[in-house]
Structures are given as C-alpha cells and as structure tokens.
Amino acid sequence: MPPTSRPLRKLGFLTIGLFDPADPRPGHESTLEIIELGERLGFDSAWVRHRHLQHGISSPVAVLSAASQRTRRIELGTAVIPLGWENPLRLAEDLATVDLLSGGRLNPGVSVGPPMHFDQVKDALYPDTADAEDFGYGRVERLLDFVRGKPATDFSGVEGFEVFSDRVQPHSLGLGRRLWYGGGSLRSARWAGEHGMNLLSSSVVKAEEPEGPYDFAEIQLAQIRAFRAAHPDGEAARVSQGLVVIPTDSASPAQRARYEEYAAQRTPRTATPQGPARLLFAPDLVGTSAEIAERLHTHAAFREVDEVAFALPFSFEHEDYVQILTDMATKLGPALGWHPGS
Numbered sequence: 001m002p003p004t005s006r007p008l009r010k011l012g013f014l015t016i017g018l019f020d021p022a023d024p025r026p027g028h029e030s031t032l033e034i035i036e037l038g039e040r041l042g043f044d045s046a047w048v049r050h051r052h053l054q055h056g057i058s059s060p061v062a063v064l065s066a067a068s069q070r071t072r073r074i075e076l077g078t079a080v081i082p083l084g085w086e087n088p089l090r091l092a093e094d095l096a097t098v099d100l101l102s103g104g105r106l107n108p109g110v111s112v113g114p115p116m117h118f119d120q121v122k123d124a125l126y127p128d129t130a131d132a133e134d135f136g137y138g139r140v141e142r143l144l145d146f147v148r149g150k151p152a153t154d155f156s157g158v159e160g161f162e163v164f165s166d167r168v169q170p171h172s173l174g175l176g177r178r179l180w181y182g183g184g185s186l187r188s189a190r191w192a193g194e195h196g197m198n199l200l201s202s203s204v205v206k207a208e209e210p211e212g213p214y215d216f217a218e219i220q221l222a223q224i225r226a227f228r229a230a231h232p233d234g235e236a237a238r239v240s241q242g243l244v245v246i247p248t249d250s251a252s253p254a255q256r257a258r259y260e261e262y263a264a265q266r267t268p269r270t271a272t273p274q275g276p277a278r279l280l281f282a283p284d285l286v287g288t289s290a291e292i293a294e295r296l297h298t299h300a301a302f303r304e305v306d307e308v309a310f311a312l313p314f315s316f317e318h319e320d321y322v323q324i325l326t327d328m329a330t331k332l333g334p335a336l337g338w339h340p341g342s
Helices: 025-039 060-068 088-102 118-123 137-147 184-192 218-229 251-272 291-299 317-337
Strands: 009-015 045-047 077-084 106-111 157-159 162-164 180-182 198-201 204-205 239-241 244-247 277-279 285-287 307-310
Touching: 009 239, 009 317, 025 060, 025 180, 025 291, 045 060, 045 106, 060 077, 060 106, 077 180, 088 106, 088 137, 118 277, 137 204, 137 307, 157 239, 162 198, 162 251, 180 184, 180 244, 184 204, 184 218, 198 218, 218 239, 218 277, 244 251, 244 291, 244 317, 251 285, 285 291, 291 317
Parallel strands: 009 045, 009 307, 045 077, 077 106, 106 180, 180 198, 198 239, 239 307, 244 285
Antiparallel strands: 157 162, 204 277
16 A cells, blocks of 8 residues: 555544434534544544535534633634625634634634525525625635734724723634635645645535546646645645545445545545536545545645545435544554554
C-alpha cells in the first residue's frame, strides 16, 4: 500500500442530526450523544450539517453550544452554515460566544449563494429586502471582518450608564483563524485561500470542464492546490476532506446489507455531472477498514490532506452511527496512520 504524502493528523466526523418532526428532542439528544461518543473514542473533531425547513439541524450553533458543555477536548464545527440565511453581524456574536464557552474549540464553516428554494422562502426570510440582498463572497467578508475584530460601527464610548463597543462583542481571539469555507469549485478554493480561510472539501465538486474528464479525485486535488497556492500559509494552509465513509468491521450482516444498499442507490449520480451546476459526487466508501484505507491511499486528493471529517450517512439509526464511529476510531484511523491525540 503506497504511503500518503501527508500522514493523517486529525480525524473527524460529520453528522446531519436527523429527528422525528413529531418528537424532535430525541434526535437532537442523539446528536449530542454521538458527539460525546466521538470525544471518548479520541476523534479530533465533530461537525454538524445545517438544514433549514427540513428535519435536520437548523441551528448548529445552538446545538454546538450544548455540545460544548458536555465535552472538554473535541473540536466542534459547522459544515456548513449557508450565509444566505444569516445576518453576518448577529452570527459573529453567536460564534464568538460559543467559542468562548467551548474554550476555543469552535470551527465555523460557511458557504455563500442564495438560500435553497429562494423564490419560495424569500417573502418569509427577507420580505422587504430580497431583491437587494448580496449572497456573494461579500457576505463572507463581512463575517470575517466582524469575527476578526474590525469595527462594525463608528460609535463607541459611554452613554449614560452603558458602555458601547465599536466591534462585535464578545471578541474571541483566535476564532478568526478557525473559519472554514465550504467550497467545491476552483473559484471558491482560490477565494478562500486569498482571504486566509481554511478549506472544507466534501464529497461534491464542480466539474469545470464541460467535456470532462470527470475524475472526482483529480478535480478535488486541483482545487486543494489552487487554495494553497493562494493562501498566505501556502502548503501549511489547512484543508479537511469530507468523503462519505462507512467501515463495516464490527457491523452485523443486516447492517452491512443496509449500508451496501444505501451506497448502491447513490452510485449512479457519481458517473456524470448532475444538474445545471454540473456537480460531481464521490462514491460512498463501504467495506472493512483495510479495504477503505487501501482506496483512500490511492485517492489523489486524500493524499494531499492531513485532516478529514468523514461524513456519516443521512438516514441510519443511532446504533449504526455508534458502530461506524467505533470502527473509524479503532480500525480505520489507525490503518491511515492516525492515533488519538496525535
């Protein structure tokens, strides 16, 4: 098995946090228990997805605030917050508050673009300003400025008995270097690098060439290299990869069959770019840890990173996630050269 060019340094996982709309509390509790399990298993980071008007986590910052009080070491991230739904100044306040409560463990990941189904939600979300909202990179720049301590107003000082600051409060020193951009295109990768962010790569990339070739790993590799070429830290700039990975070492026969069926249903979308955005999906990796490690060691983009946040499948049961995470930490991670606390 060929060695990776960058030994795996940080092992993380990503969950969507599904819940029953008729009884949503148990699903949220399950997410918190999974994060607690991740810390006990030695994972370096736990990430939560962001879903609006769906039966998944709609408020990851609130969920991670709760997780910060039930854990002590594991880093907590969002992958990703779609900024089209957010006011950057208010979000900066929330992020800094949770980062302080966590002891500096928050890793906020964000993305840009108009909200999904914007025509259907704009009257509820932006009833007076929908046509004027900027959903481009400028929205991220505003968040970066506020988190990094640049003035949000030209007013500060004492008014009566109240003291006012010209920058977002609280200010969490160091959070500005832990902001991530979830990008899947060359343009986004370069932009994130130019603005000193970290890069979250996932199981989706944009196929830039209309006629191909459609090699997911090579497309992702090109984006990672473009990001580092534009970043002030160069080759040391942080990149995390987020493929869907399902180890089966301790899975029951029924679990293995369900996992393989899940992956098979999603495989057709990996053959060619999908939709007008020309999105290309990576195949889900299902098998023993040794089999998955062998495939990852030959994955061009994986060989370029030393951090991962493997994505958990959307629709499995709590017990399935316990098995998958346990195998990741005890079998797959070591097969990739990772060790808890490394």
